[in-house]
Amino acid sequence: MTDADTRAAGLSQRLDRLPFTGRHLRVLTGSGLGWALDAMDVGLISFIIAALAAQWSLQPYETAWIASIGFVGMAIGASVGGLLADRFGRRSIFAVTLLVYGLATGASALVGGLTALLVLRFLVGLGLGAELPVASTYVSEFAPARIRGRLIVILEAFWAIGWTAAALIGFFVIPASDAGWRWAFALGAIPAAYALFVRWGLPESARWLERRGRHDDAERVVRSFEESAGVAAPARAESPSAAEPAAASSLGSRLSALWSREFRARTACLWLVWFCVNFSYYGAFIWIPSILVSQGYDLVRSFGFTLIITLAQLPGYATAAWLIEVWGRRITLSVFLLGSAASAVVFGTVGSEAGVIAAGMALSFFNLGAWGALYAVTPEMYPTSLRATGSGWAAGAGRIASIIAPLTVPLLLGLGGAPLLFVVFAAFFVAAAAAAWGLVDRRGMALDDR
Numbered sequence: 001m002t003d004a005d006t007r008a009a010g011l012s013q014r015l016d017r018l019p020f021t022g023r024h025l026r027v028l029t030g031s032g033l034g035w036a037l038d039a040m041d042v043g044l045i046s047f048i049i050a051a052l053a054a055q056w057s058l059q060p061y062e063t064a065w066i067a068s069i070g071f072v073g074m075a076i077g078a079s080v081g082g083l084l085a086d087r088f089g090r091r092s093i094f095a096v097t098l099l100v101y102g103l104a105t106g107a108s109a110l111v112g113g114l115t116a117l118l119v120l121r122f123l124v125g126l127g128l129g130a131e132l133p134v135a136s137t138y139v140s141e142f143a144p145a146r147i148r149g150r151l152i153v154i155l156e157a158f159w160a161i162g163w164t165a166a167a168l169i170g171f172f173v174i175p176a177s178d179a180g181w182r183w184a185f186a187l188g189a190i191p192a193a194y195a196l197f198v199r200w201g202l203p204e205s206a207r208w209l210e211r212r213g214r215h216d217d218a219e220r221v222v223r224s225f226e227e228s229a230g231v232a233a234p235a236r237a238e239s240p241s242a243a244e245p246a247a248a249s250s251l252g253s254r255l256s257a258l259w260s261r262e263f264r265a266r267t268a269c270l271w272l273v274w275f276c277v278n279f280s281y282y283g284a285f286i287w288i289p290s291i292l293v294s295q296g297y298d299l300v301r302s303f304g305f306t307l308i309i310t311l312a313q314l315p316g317y318a319t320a321a322w323l324i325e326v327w328g329r330r331i332t333l334s335v336f337l338l339g340s341a342a343s344a345v346v347f348g349t350v351g352s353e354a355g356v357i358a359a360g361m362a363l364s365f366f367n368l369g370a371w372g373a374l375y376a377v378t379p380e381m382y383p384t385s386l387r388a389t390g391s392g393w394a395a396g397a398g399r400i401a402s403i404i405a406p407l408t409v410p411l412l413l414g415l416g417g418a419p420l421l422f423v424v425f426a427a428f429f430v431a432a433a434a435a436a437w438g439l440v441d442r443r444g445m446a447l448d449d450r
Helices: 004-018 022-056 060-088 088-110 113-140 144-170 180-185 190-201 206-211 215-229 251-257 264-285 286-294 299-311 313-323 329-349 351-376 387-438
Strands: none
Touching: 004 206, 004 387, 022 060, 022 113, 022 180, 022 190, 022 215, 022 299, 060 088, 060 113, 060 251, 060 387, 088 113, 088 180, 088 251, 088 286, 113 351, 113 387, 144 180, 144 264, 144 299, 144 313, 144 351, 206 215, 206 286, 215 387, 251 387, 264 299, 264 329, 264 351, 264 387, 286 299, 313 329, 313 351, 329 351, 329 387, 351 387
């Protein structure tokens, strides 16, 4: 073991022994608010699509592209964002992503036609796609090992807060006037201002600083957490200032490392889970308001149903946050994915209002619980020098599915209606549940700080 590895191991042990402190809460809520704003933007577009389809007399393929073009940007953003976060730091890239999608969302309020909206939605996607894997990597590198999975699920639970905010805006603001969708986009510009807090109000990841050879900066961050917990810091060992940064490998070498003998199986399984979950989630939840409208419910009523369905996300996250440290990562993820599959089949076949709401709430409960478990397990698959890259490229692989899914929905609806559509979603959930067993379960174990 090199001197750098020894120092990193000592830093990791110091972080893992800490109790949950106010500093952890600041990192969690600071990142979580960014996550919620991300969810609000993604959620808003499902309501805006339904409104614009009527107001601009859009064809189904045009509304599908409004949804999908953002996911094209997200696929690129997730892949590039992870690489940049391993090179330039978690906090800095997190702040840049918030700024990019906040400004692009605000500008969307001013568009006068479909082309301009598609360009801006692509830019929004770049920021959104990069933000999520970077934020989960960032929080996981501060979280004590014994509660790391639980904290990442709680981070992901901020998604439900943002989606609920989107549902409230969709219910109260968008139908209020012909310009309601413009006001919804204007509210989505909030992340641009929040990016300033992230950049200067949150610390950089100590693990990343250590791997980059910035030992003094890493030491200051860890000591601030120890002081917050009232834990005595150990005596500082001298670290050679001329040490070569351990993470200074090229982008190409980090990408090839994901498919090395050690990581290729977990990378393949992780990408498959991300692909299948993205296909079913975005195919279903982006289109639910429009599907309900097509089944005869008016705009306000369909938005109201969607709001009720969305509220079931919070107990789904809470249950997953508890089970992930009791059952472990793989079984929690697979159980919630199988629950999502069963709920999807029921949602596609029920006809009554009560049945639609109940099945939709079950789908929301299980699917978002599965998302929480997936975000918890993903950063644990790789060492610090590859963590953001691995998380970002897994998310990028998933975003390919989120591009395809909204474009596939109109075709499947034409072939067999909602029953066929949601059976297809269920099949993808089942495939993801099977692939989850190829992942490594690191419940209670320290992160790999190579």
